[in-house]
Amino acid sequence: MSEDAAVLARACGHAAAYLEGLDTRSVATTASLDELRRRLDVGLRAKGTRAETVIDELVAATAGGHLGSAGGRFFAWVIGGALPSALAADWLASTWDVNATMYACGPAAAVTEEIAGEWVKEALDLPHGASFAFTTGCQLAHMTCLAAARHALLARVGWDVEQDGLTGAPPIRVLATEQRHGSIERALRFLGLGTRSLEALATGPDGRLGPEVLREALARGGGPTILVLDAADLNIGACDPFAELIPMARAAGAWVHVDGAFGLWARASRDHRHLVDGVELADSWATDAHKWLNTPQDNGIAIVRDRAAHRAAMTLTAHYLVAGGEARDAIDWTPDWTRRARGYAVYAALRELGRDGLAAMIDGCCRHAAALASGIGELAGAELVAAPTLNQGLVRFLAPHGATAADHDAFTDTMITAINLEGTAFFSGTLWQGRRAMRISVVNWRTCDEDVRASVAAVERVLARLRSQPAV
Numbered sequence: 001m002s003e004d005a006a007v008l009a010r011a012c013g014h015a016a017a018y019l020e021g022l023d024t025r026s027v028a029t030t031a032s033l034d035e036l037r038r039r040l041d042v043g044l045r046a047k048g049t050r051a052e053t054v055i056d057e058l059v060a061a062t063a064g065g066h067l068g069s070a071g072g073r074f075f076a077w078v079i080g081g082a083l084p085s086a087l088a089a090d091w092l093a094s095t096w097d098v099n100a101t102m103y104a105c106g107p108a109a110a111v112t113e114e115i116a117g118e119w120v121k122e123a124l125d126l127p128h129g130a131s132f133a134f135t136t137g138c139q140l141a142h143m144t145c146l147a148a149a150r151h152a153l154l155a156r157v158g159w160d161v162e163q164d165g166l167t168g169a170p171p172i173r174v175l176a177t178e179q180r181h182g183s184i185e186r187a188l189r190f191l192g193l194g195t196r197s198l199e200a201l202a203t204g205p206d207g208r209l210g211p212e213v214l215r216e217a218l219a220r221g222g223g224p225t226i227l228v229l230d231a232a233d234l235n236i237g238a239c240d241p242f243a244e245l246i247p248m249a250r251a252a253g254a255w256v257h258v259d260g261a262f263g264l265w266a267r268a269s270r271d272h273r274h275l276v277d278g279v280e281l282a283d284s285w286a287t288d289a290h291k292w293l294n295t296p297q298d299n300g301i302a303i304v305r306d307r308a309a310h311r312a313a314m315t316l317t318a319h320y321l322v323a324g325g326e327a328r329d330a331i332d333w334t335p336d337w338t339r340r341a342r343g344y345a346v347y348a349a350l351r352e353l354g355r356d357g358l359a360a361m362i363d364g365c366c367r368h369a370a371a372l373a374s375g376i377g378e379l380a381g382a383e384l385v386a387a388p389t390l391n392q393g394l395v396r397f398l399a400p401h402g403a404t405a406a407d408h409d410a411f412t413d414t415m416i417t418a419i420n421l422e423g424t425a426f427f428s429g430t431l432w433q434g435r436r437a438m439r440i441s442v443v444n445w446r447t448c449d450e451d452v453r454a455s456v457a458a459v460e461r462v463l464a465r466l467r468s469q470p471a472v
């Protein structure tokens with residue numbers, strides 16, 4: 001066996017063992033920061049180490065240092081697992097190791113990406129003529145979409161932002177809801193628009209932006225305007241009423257961008273698609289394949305209705321580059337110069353699932369989120385704060401020995417830490433309408449009924465233990 005084959009076989013064995021252990025290992029990490037540093041810092045030695053040894057020792061040194069987000073009982077943040085074919089295709093992308101920004105560097109990667117992008121638009125039922133880009137994640141998908149918005153809005157008032165920059169340019173207003181994700185602010189920073197360009201719009205108790213609030217905001221000021229809407233927010237999965245809001249904003253000349261990091265995939269669902277009706281009317285959409293499509297991490301997607309604006313914001317020429325001609329060059333659409341071939345994992349995931357499988361996966365996650373939220377919310381000493389309308393829900397825990405809101409907040413955080421430490425399931429906390437809550441997010445294809453049952457049982461055990469402890 002060649003050294004290449006030997007080391008890959010070892011990595012394959014380690015990977016299979018890791019995946020097989022997902023159900024039995026602690027979802028939380030078990031290795032401490034000090035331990036990981038001590039194990040991994042073997043010193044940069046003068047002499048190299050055999051490839052197989054490097055891999056074996058890397059696996060041993062990182063043991064207990066991986067959060068089990070690849071498994072079915074991880075419900076924190078919004079992370080997502082990896083479908084088998086998507087994981088394997090991602091390995092192959094590393095093996096083929098082409099620079100996927102140009103057809104000339106990787107013809108198969110370019111064509112796969114071209115097809116995968118078309119399939120994504122089809123699966124999400126977004127405009128056929130829209131352009132797309134595969135980015136590292138939703139953060140850079142926002143940046144890509146908003147760069148196109150910046151180009152188009154300033155071009156309309158006679159300003160060439162790519163040539164002249166922003167100094168002296170007409171200001172761009174950015175309207176975004178108070179539920180927006182922090183990656184919107186960061187995209188504004190990257191683009192030189194600055195976070196002060198942002199006006200936060202109040203949402204209702206359901207977390208959605210109402211038409212009256214938007215009407216007033218649009219009337220308050222004119223000039224180049226971007227409106228950012230959510231599909232869906234990260235706490236309760238609230239989706240703005242797109243069909244009402246988008247025509248209003250577009251009639252006022254605004255560019256409407258949708259943060260659809262995970263919620264945009266509701267377009268592919270049978271039971272939840274109505275939550276994102278009208279989202280297709282927007283100008284741009286940012287989403288992730290690495291969340292709800294379940295490709296490995298490092299896979300975001302930007303989709304832009306105005307192809308010309310998208311291309312103008314991203315394209316470049318250099319004397320040594322070879323343009324693809326008829327073929328698609330990703331460099332015209334993405335902020336990267338060199339990048340991995342992300343299209344393979346998206347292509348594989350969509351082929352493995354098919355349209356029916358994708359719908360079933362999305363609806364299955366929503367069903368599991370509902371079961372977790374109601375199962376935990378019904379436990380003695382727990383409270384359902386927000387039942388999922390999509391895949392996100394909130395619960396909180398009630399302190400046994402104190403009646404104040406602050407006591408319940410503190411007890412909720414204590415519970416989250418204790419549940420995670422117990423190892424069966426993993427959740428994260430949040431602040432919702434001024435109160436601490438535990439978030440339940442289900443975006444992993446592996447989550448099954450047994451995961452839900454085991455997770456609710458684990459929460460019940462921890463809750464009973466903590467509530468029976470004497471007050472201090």
Ligand SMILES: Cc1ncc(COP(=O)(O)O)c(C=O)c1O
Pocket residue numbers: 077078136137138139140181183232233234259261262288300
């Ligand atoms: C609603 C929302 N938008 C954007 C992002 C940023 O996505 P990414 O981490 O892929 O850059 C996240 C991440 O969790 C999110 O939940």
